[in-house]
Amino acid sequence: MNPLRSLREALDERVAGQEQAKEALILAVLARQHVYLEGPPGCGKSLLAAELAHHVAAEAVAVSLHRDTRRAELLGETALRRRRVDGGERLSEELRPGALLTARVVLIDDLFRAPPTLLASLLRLLSERRWEGRALALETAVATATPGPAVSAAALDSLLDGFGFQIRLSGLVAGGDWSAARRLLDATAAERSAPRWTPALRAELQQRARRVEIGRGAREAWWRLARRWPDAFRGLSDRRFSRVLADALRAHAFWRGRERADAADLRVLRYLLGRRLDAETAVELERSVEEIAGELGEAPPAGRGQGRAKAAGWGGSGSKGAEPVEILDLALPRNRIGPSRRTDPVDVGLLLRALRGTSQRGSAQVRDDPGGAPRQYRELRRLDELADADPVDAALFAEARLPERPRVHRRQRQDAAGELALLRDVSASMEGRLHRWAAGLADALVRYAARRRSRVAYVEFDHRARRYRCDSRFLHRGYARLLGQLERAEPGGRTNYQAPLRAALEELEHAPGADRQVVMLTDGLPVAGDPEVLSERRLARRLGVRVHTVFVGLGPCPPVLDRLSRETGGRGFLARPGPGGGMGLRERPAAAGARA
């Protein structure tokens, strides 16, 4: 029986759904590429990797990384050699090659939990596939991680460059794959069948995959696609664009039983770019592949897809009219956050997704703090730190007099996971249903922030802005008090965009933070202040503050909100009546522009 098909069947027997990930993993083994699998907890990342390994490389080595992972666990133990020399002795360390240096297939769980220094050398080892000048036997490493650490997209790209294939999974429930979900519910604990591939068979298949020829059509399509999708390809280093993609094309054609790769095989791009692409772009990219495959030989339509509209430039001087800003204190301290009293069904998932990124709780910023919790190791600097030293290191240090000083805990404290300033329109036009919706949205945002321990700020505005403080701080964690204020707000007055933006940005300017976002909820057209908020737009860009805008209401959304979100890298939403009398949220396409 065809070993490729039998493998696919064996995987299907054990793992429900996740078709793309399965195919990507098999292709990666054929193409001898590393795979980075990113997905939320409990979606089957590690399971998939383990099942794959069982069938194609039963000898695979699995490691799971954690804060205290030692080099020895990955690279091998250190032997201490003591030799007598004239007039003394000489101590030297040598490495006995361990897991990573000898294995052919490696499964790495929780990649980003490794201590930073180890992570750096691990990633380097994977991408170079060499250790001290010698090539490793390593063919494929499969690493899993929950959505990335708090670094910029570009930094993550370069960090993960060693992983030829990068895919993102979502759970069957979260991703809406209900038929696979049902299969999983029905699944009985089936015994694993025997491993399918021997190392010899694997090597033979890899060899044959490598002999696949890449046709002219595929090369031409490859080039056109890259020109047509500069944004999507920006995440590919030259290595991944050239060598990895070529190997992936070959593996894909081979997997489909062909000896020649053609333009349609370019769909493997989704496995190279999967981590960065959102679902929509992935579909569009796929459609492009088909189009190009169809149109080959014709000139590509001019100007198509060359990035989306650039952000509209702006000129003129910003009006710096001083706006009335009131400063108030949040009243009525309450200790606990009570259950939400929201009665209208408010669907805010879309908005919360826009806030993700670095505001994810798991990737909150941490900073050094002597009173914090031990999170990482660093070298001992003063002897009084010995109490915090790693016991094994300390013992070795005391006993063997190694020149290396013991590791001590680096104490850190979790900082806020980003900061969120909420600007809420309470002008007179915000009444009845609109007012309740805005309250519901604000309520959901504050609870979201509370779950992530993000500091929040709150400004209420009509034609004036009211800046609320908690214990004399603008950014605070007084979630319960803020929730109380959200309920108390009364509609009245006219609308002014400038005053609240100015109030929030000025505060943020003096409170430096890593990930700062503003969410502005409004229903009206600005009738006071600068309607174009020119200077505020500029200030937000300078501070790197993303401004998300939510237009609540039935009328047309003022274009200035689109511009505001587009220029600051934020997102724009419309809140309109949804099914069942509740509020439905959707994205305003005009607000999505050239995003950084």
Add this chain to the structure above:
Amino acid sequence: MSGGALQRLRGLLDRHVVGHDSAKQALLLALLSREHVYLEGPPGTAKTRMAELVAGGSGLSFFFYQLHRDTRMAELVGDVVLERRPLDEGDGERIAQRIEPGGVLSCEVCVLDDISRAPGEALNVLLRVLNERRFGERELPLMTAIATGNPVSDEYYNEPLDPAHLDRFALQLRVDSLLQADPPEAARALLERFASGEVREQPEVEPVLSRAELASLQQAVGEVEVPGRVKDSLLEILRSLVADYGCDDPAALLTDRSFLVKAVKLLRGRALLAGRRTVEPEDLAVLHWMTRFRVPEAAHEALPELIGKTLGKRR
């Protein structure tokens, strides 16, 4: 059939702890289906006591650990030992490090007290152990881990559990103080109990359930039948949570592992607790114990209604 065994364990819990009916049920369910439980509540609400009783009453080997801000891996999994051996060839020695299994690695029931106080990173290894019940090459005897935590707020010096960690605990409940609860009778009973002087100190717990009884019960859980219509209802409820209550990622933690794999086990366990051999639609009530900290509060509150609606439609 040893249904009486569970009654005895329940009786033991009732003798020693007043009120907290759902927490007690959940603990029994966890033991039966070999799942983990997370109890969150303010200090002094008998969280730890209930956990101790379940472990002691079932005669299982027990590990209790009070987590703290500086908790290290070695405190939980056993001592790190250093081995020095002479090298096979030449003059020199080899220094290797390994773990002498202890704590979580060798117990059957463990109580992790104040789990929200320990740094998430320190828990990472531990929680892997909980999920896979393996450590390196070893299969662990662990049946149920019971974690307790305090609500996250500025008053308690803790951090919220990482979602990946939270998901390891299939059952999640909030334990509120009896005084705040409605109706207040339980608080009255508690008052009477201590006022009368019948309880002076916490007595040692004698096992009321034998190992063989527990093993046969756990085996029986796997044999409980799950009809297709219950599975359909489960999916319908999940779909509605995602579509109508905004429970999609990242607002909620509806993971496949918990809601497609573990939920089935818990449904079976609940049926068995009620003395049945087939899962009935009413057993879907276990979802209420699974969603406490996984979905937004509003969705959690709406769950009973949602379950009722779904079942009504089917009928």
